[in-house]
Amino acid sequence: MPNSDAVLDFQIPPQPHLCRAARYRVAEFARSHGVGESDLSALLTALGEALVNAIEHAQGSDAIEIECRIGAGRIVATVQDSGAGCASDDFAHASFPEGMEERGRGVPIMRHCTDIFSVRSFPGKGTAVVLGRFLRKAGSCAIGF
Numbered sequence: 380m381p382n383s384d385a386v387l388d389f390q391i392p393p394q395p396h397l398c399r400a401a402r403y404r405v406a407e408f409a410r411s412h413g414v415g416e417s418d419l420s421a422l423l424t425a426l427g428e429a430l431v432n433a434i435e436h437a438q439g440s441d442a443i444e445i446e447c448r449i450g451a452g453r454i455v456a457t458v459q460d461s462g463a464g465c466a467s468d469d470f471a472h473a474s475f476p477e478g479m480e481e482r483g484r485g486v487p488i489m490r491h492c493t494d495i496f497s498v499r500s501f502p503g504k505g506t507a508v509v510l511g512r513f514l515r516k517a518g519s520c521a522i523g524f
Contacts, residue, residue: 384450385412390442391430393460398430405447405456412449418512422454425492428485429458429508437462437505455495455511464500 387408391397402423409419426445433443439462447456490496495511 384448387447388445390444393434393437393440393443393462395431395434398427398434401430401445402427405445408447409449409454414449414454414514418454418514421492422456422510422512425489425496425510426456426458428489429456429510432485432508433458433460433462433506436465439463453495453511453513455509457507457509459505459507461505464502464505 385408387405389401389404391401405426406419406423409422414422430443430445437443437460439460441461444459445456446459447454486498489508489510492512493510494513495509497509498506499509500506
């Protein structure tokens with residue numbers, strides 16, 4: 380059976396100023412395929428966190444791969460780098476930091492904004508973050524913070 384998903388696949392250099400352009404490209408693609416603003420807003424928040432982490436932690440100059448798929452009642456974005464990587468169990472129990480800590484919020488934010496979340500990372504080989512939402516009907520409530 381052929382895959383009927385709509386697919387957007389592109390790369391960006393690991394430069395912080397390009398995160399906005401990447402999020403914009405995913406947003407336009409999603410809107411053109413009927414993804415509602417509530418789902419899109421949550422996914423873009425998670426996507427932004429994944430991109431920033433890829434740029435900051437990959438410690439490499441290779442392009443970051445971004446794939447977005449829409450189909451079967453869901454939208455799924457994958458952010459993959461070929462950088463430093465780490466042990467995947469580092470993400471297993473990540474929770475919001477206490478008090479006014481400025482670091483360590485990315486993974487909990489990504490989890491909070493998605494219905495589908497996974498991280499595959501291998502030291503020296505890079506990291507892939509999968510972020511997805513089951514599409515709600517128009518006018519349904521967004522995930523709140």
